[in-house]
Amino acid sequence: MKTILLIDDDEICRKPAAEALRRSDWQVIEAADGDEGVELAVKHRPDVILCDLLMPKSNGYHVCRTVRENPELKDTRIIVISGRDFASDRQSAAEAGADDFLVKPIELGQLHEALQRTTSIRGETKAAPTPSTVPSAKPTSDQKTVVKFWGVRGSIPTPGQTTVFFGGNTSCVEVRADGEIIILDAGSGIRPLGEALAAEFNGKPIEITLLITHTHWDHIQGFPFFLPAYDARNRVHILGYEGARDGLAATLAGQMESPYFPIALKQMPGNIVIEDCGR
8 A cells, every 4th residue: 555645734625635545545644734744754755745835834845855855765756735826836846856736726536647647757766956956055155254234123113314323124133154144033124134135146045044032023023024035945944932822933923914914924935944942
């Protein structure tokens, strides 16, 4: 019996699909987010991974890349599923290592056809992109350490003549050191920083580490406007601690819920990984 790993944070979609696959003689393993999915993939080495594109913690792009980088999973086929049908999503998923792409809602016949297509190429190895084909956008390690303050205000942005000298944006500091791009806090200053990074690297993938010192609004309010997080080629690793309620990921997602912002955190196309240092 072939094994399929179904990764989807939407239980309403995941459970019926799992039952239908079991009735079709598949052994089904379920995961509710990308991090859990990667762990189960390494543990069970499934024949096929059926993976939602937009999920909390690790999204579908990250799952694809992680699987393709693992030699023990070289024969595993990946089908990405999404509620959006954008050409850029299809291209980015293929570049990350996906073998097929399906758009929700998915009929059972469509799913079976996709499974037949992907399992028929099981013997072919789909390697992860190499540095020669995907140029690294990290600064070279021989560059000098640079620190730039993009936002220094507290509480609320205060642009105007009285704040010209120090700037009117809230907390955001950029550090370039040892080939890394590190950002301290995501206040409103991260918006112009994101625009500058997008212009500097001009379409090349960017790896960014974002450290959140604490989750008061003036330290996170700019992240929904951070342009690199909207490009699937980029990886944004967010680290921080929010111990008062539900954790860092939930706090960042909360300010992007529909009453406040038109795009949810899990809908951001970038490869966003959130690590709560207190958990």
